[in-house]
Amino acid sequence: MPKEMNLMKRITMWMALAAVALVGFSAFAQEGTLDAETILDRVNSAWQGDSFHGIMALDIVLGGQTKSHKLEVWTLGDDLALIRILEPEIDLNSGFLQLGDVLWRYAPGVGSIKLTGFGIGDALFGAGPSLEDLSHGTLSDDYDASVETDPEGNGGYFLTLVPHLDAPVVYGKLEIWISSDYVIEQLIYYDQRGEVLQIAIFSDVIEVEERLLATTIVIEDSFGDRTIERIELAEFDLALETEFFSLETFEGWGDD
């Protein structure tokens, strides 16, 4: 896989996981028994339709070697996303632009290159159940979900999602631990043989504009490779215009 696609895969993985790590803090009071779809809708509801701006640091550990990146991210709704690479220095001001199904890669001096639909599919794939799966009512189309209350008695939830046989999902099972205030604490992906493929652990939850945000996410796969993601800045409900998500924005980087 080309280097930038590998990075993009990990970035989009972060975006999907960061999204499920958010919650409308005061939106939901504790209720009685909820079904899995309702719980996940609540986990994601704060994210949907909002704009977001953040800075995050990524440490990617592959084969024992660590590469560090710092990224600035803007999103608007589900379809628009812009990523600017701040570190390492050699990649400064290069980035990615997602316009619906179309993904652009930008590098100063080279310009913008449109990546195929396969590229974005490949990138988003790393995140497992996408935001759409979890928040747009398609959960029941693709998964059989079961809910248990937190075995440790903390008032949270333990969800098991098993993809339907015909669901376009390569995982065998997903296990999700959600706190009583609807923050995902842990997500485990299993392959179809029951082996753990990947574990994502969410921690360092802070409150940002009445939302709860896990600012550290550690994703470790079965080969021992890890991605450690730390959110250094998070802002919500900005007045972002759709025009901002354009190739011209790329060109303006470096002038500021």
Added chain:
Amino acid sequence: MTLTMWRIAWRNLWRHKQRTILMIATVAVGSLVILILFGLTDGMVGSMTATQIEWNQGNFQVRTIAYADDPIPENALSPDQVAAVMDRLASMRTAGITARMETFGMLRSAYGTDGVSLRGIDPLAELSVTHFDELIVEGRYLDADGQVLLSATLAEDLDIRVGERVVILAIGADGADSRAFIVSGLFQSPSTDLEHMVMASIDDVRAMTGFKGATTLAIALPRGASDSRAVAEARELLAGQQNIVVADYFDLNPFARFMIAGSTIKMIPFVLMISLMAGFGVANTAFYSVLERTREFGIMTAVGMSRKLLSRMVLMESTMVAAIGFVVGGGLGYGGLLYLSQHGWDISMLTDMVGSFGFPRVIYASTSGWYWVAALSVIVVTALAAAWYPARRVNRLDPVTAIREG
């Protein structure tokens, strides 16, 4: 007299066993290398052709002109065109005809993603063209929608097992579409270019791409039927159909035309080199043998033996050496070719390096009798021509000088 000369020549040869064995070995190695070279080169081309016809393309295909230039589903034959072609070719004597819908996509497992060529087939009709079911090494052939066949190599690369779910992403008329498939079986890919081919039912691929027709119609001929005559007949039958072409083996494999044309030309320097090696080997040794026996030849001439007979004797010695070398080398070489024609030579290591040109994983040597003629004409004739100079020197021998200086 002649028989006596042959006997003397034979005895002369074994006066210096090592030298004679060296000459025989030179001719034997030359014959062996030429036989193997011809047999493997022809075998490579033959195996490649057979593999593509029997396991991939059929004897010829019908497609649109646009698809030949740009193989995407948008350029597929429409359902009406498919029906019209089937109707017109119905009068031909074929072994089978099948519609396929092919596109490119990404295959995903829990452990990785790889680019694939997705081939939608009619599982039953396909077997009249390629007999793909015979290549299944694990699981079973397609028997329902929602299933795929993968090559064992691809399955190993992406850690996929029979019965597991994979996701295929393909670009269709309405953008990208992802679908889940269950792996029904794994096939042993007969050539490198089929390792990344995934087979599913044509209805599934049509649904994914949004195109209802077929990108190609593959046609197989009965054994022994002439490809060129069948292609000509099909072209005649489809002459009235606009935007439709009949693609023969070379249209489908332009690289093969280059290989066949190139292989003969490329062999010339090798054959020349081997001939020179054998020629110099024999000439050098025969010449040294003549020099060594100069005094002996001088005495034989002085007691009344004609120089013509002596030079003939030298030629006889070379002839016997060349003949023995040819029989030994030719026998070993042909034995090797016979073995390789039955058991084949697995060149997957090499084909992995050179990439997907449709090379078969195993090539079977060709054992045409013409290789004997080629080796005989090249090696033996060269060896005899090389012996001509020492024989000529004997023919011009002055007995007095030979006795004095020999």
